[in-house]
Amino acid sequence: xxxxxxxxxxxxxxxxxxxxxxxxxxxxxxxxxxxxxxxxxxxxxxxxxxxxxxxxxxxxxxxxxxxxxxxxxxxxxxxxxxxxxxxxxxxxxxxxxxxxxxxxxxxxxxxxxxxxxxxxxxxxxxxxxxxxxxxxxxxxxxxxxxxxxxxxxxxxxxxxxxxxxxxxxxxxxxxxxxxxxxxxxxxxxxxxxxxxxxxxxxxxxxxxxxxxxxx
Amino acid sequence: xxxxxxxxxxxxxxxxxxxxxxxxxxxxxxxxxxxxxxxxxxxxxxxxxxxxxxxxxxxxxxxxxxxxxxxxxxxxxxxxxxxxxxxxxxxxxxxxxxxxxxxxxxxxxxxxxxxxxxxxxxxxxxxxxxxxxxxxxxxxxxxxxxxxxxxxxxxxxxxxxxxxxxxxxxxxxxxxxxxxxxxxxxxxxxxxxxxxxxxxxxxxxxxxxxxxxxx
DNA sequence: GGTCTTCAGTGACTAGTATCACAGAGGGGT
DNA sequence: ACCCCTCTGTGATACTAGTCACTGAAGACC
Numbered sequence: 001x002x003x004x005x006x007x008x009x010x011x012x013x014x015x016x017x018x019x020x021x022x023x024x025x026x027x028x029x030x031x032x033x034x035x036x037x038x039x040x041x042x043x044x045x046x047x048x049x050x051x052x053x054x055x056x057x058x059x060x061x062x063x064x065x066x067x068x069x070x071x072x073x074x075x076x077x078x079x080x081x082x083x084x085x086x087x088x089x090x091x092x093x094x095x096x097x098x099x100x101x102x103x104x105x106x107x108x109x110x111x112x113x114x115x116x117x118x119x120x121x122x123x124x125x126x127x128x129x130x131x132x133x134x135x136x137x138x139x140x141x142x143x144x145x146x147x148x149x150x151x152x153x154x155x156x157x158x159x160x161x162x163x164x165x166x167x168x169x170x171x172x173x174x175x176x177x178x179x180x181x182x183x184x185x186x187x188x189x190x191x192x193x194x195x196x197x198x199x200x201x202x203x204x205x206x207x208x209x210x211x212x213x214x215x
Numbered sequence: 216x217x218x219x220x221x222x223x224x225x226x227x228x229x230x231x232x233x234x235x236x237x238x239x240x241x242x243x244x245x246x247x248x249x250x251x252x253x254x255x256x257x258x259x260x261x262x263x264x265x266x267x268x269x270x271x272x273x274x275x276x277x278x279x280x281x282x283x284x285x286x287x288x289x290x291x292x293x294x295x296x297x298x299x300x301x302x303x304x305x306x307x308x309x310x311x312x313x314x315x316x317x318x319x320x321x322x323x324x325x326x327x328x329x330x331x332x333x334x335x336x337x338x339x340x341x342x343x344x345x346x347x348x349x350x351x352x353x354x355x356x357x358x359x360x361x362x363x364x365x366x367x368x369x370x371x372x373x374x375x376x377x378x379x380x381x382x383x384x385x386x387x388x389x390x391x392x393x394x395x396x397x398x399x400x401x402x403x404x405x406x407x408x409x410x411x412x413x414x415x416x417x418x419x420x421x422x423x424x425x426x427x428x429x430x
Numbered sequence: 431g432g433t434c435t436t437c438a439g440t441g442a443c444t445a446g447t448a449t450c451a452c453a454g455a456g457g458g459g460t
Numbered sequence: 461a462c463c464c465c466t467c468t469g470t471g472a473t474a475c476t477a478g479t480c481a482c483t484g485a486a487g488a489c490c
Contacts (some may be wrong), residue, residue: 085347132300
C-alpha cells in the first residue's frame, strides 16, 4: 500500500487506535471506483466490510420493476452498515450502492472485521455508531415518504444533497425524479414553484440552491 | 426472580450459554406490561436493553401531527434493536413501542449488555442478528410504502398481522387506517373489495382471514 | 450553420387517495 | 326494550401525483 493511502486512512479514521490502523493497512485492499459504478448490488454476496475513504456513495433500494429510491449518502469516514451486518453471516445484500463521484473504498475481509469487534474497542464503537447512524437516517427517509407530500420530500432531498455536495446540484430533473421514485414532469413543476419562491435558480443540468429555508 | 420466570427465559432464549443466562437472571428485572401500554416513547432516554419474554409489541414511528405508521412487530425471543443501539450512548429513542397484548419484558441495564458483547459470543451474535433482522424488516416496510399502492400495503399489513397473531384479526378499520397512516373510509372500501374476492370475511371489530394469497 | 439529442416546460387527462357528510348496524348498559 | 356509542358502508367531491402528447431550448457533433 502506498504512503499517501496510509495517510489518507489515518486522516479519515482518526478514532482508530494505532494497532488497529496497522491491521487495516496490512490486511485490507483499496479499490478505486469510477463515477456511476456500482459498489454493491441487491442479491450480491458480501465478503467484505466496506469503508469509504474518498468520494461519495449513494445507497438506495430498488424494486423488481426498476423503481428506486434513495436511502442515504455515504461520505468519507463512513462505513456501509449493511456490509457489516451481512458480513457476519455471509449473506446477500438487500440494497444497491453506487458511486456518485469517483471514490476509493477500503475492503476489509469479513472474518477480520468480525474478529476486531472483540479485539478493538474503537472498532466496536465504530460499528455500533455506524449501525445507529444509518438506522436513523433510514428512519428519516421513511418519515419523509410516509408523512410528507412530494414537495416536502423534494425539499428534504435537495437539503441532503446540498449537505453532501454543495449548492450546485448537478442533476437533471429526470435523475431527481428517479431517486424520489416520481416522474420528471412532476419534479419539473415542483422545482419551478421553488424557483418562484426564490429558494433556487434553475439551469440546464444543474440547480443553483440559494436558500431552502425560504420555503 | 421466580422459578417460572427462569424457565420462561430459558425457553425463549435457548441460544444463550448457561453463564450468560445466569447473568441475565441475576442482574435484569422483568416488567409486566399491560395491553396498550407504551414500553418506549419517542424522546425517552434509554437505560436498558429490552428483550421480549411474552406477549406482542408493535414498534412504530410517530410524527409531530400524531400520524403514525407501523415499523414491525416484536415477538417473544426478540429484542428491541433500537434499545441496544441507543443504550451504547445513553441516547434518546426515535421510536414508539406499545404492547399489543399484555406482555413481559426483560430489562437489562445498559452497562451490562454492553460488557456482554465482548464477553459472550452468543450475546454478540444475538445483538448482530437483531440489528440485521430489524433493518431488513424496516426495509420491507419502506419498500411497501415507497413502491406499493395502499391495496398492496393493506395486504402486506394483514399478512404480517396474521403471522404474529393468527387469522382472527381483532382490529377495527380505524385502527388499521391509523397504522397505515390512511383513513378509515379508504380502508373500509379496500377491505370490502378483499371480501369480495373471498380472501377475508368482515365482522364487527374483527376480520377473519381466509386466504390472502387468493388476491 | 445545420442536424441530433437530451433536457425542460406545459396543458389535458386519469387514477388513487383523502375528506366530508350522512345513514345504518351491532352491542352494551340500564 | 330503549338509548347510546362505536363501528361500518357509501356517495359526492377535492386534491395530489402520474401519464400522455407535444413544444421549445441548449448544447454537442459534424
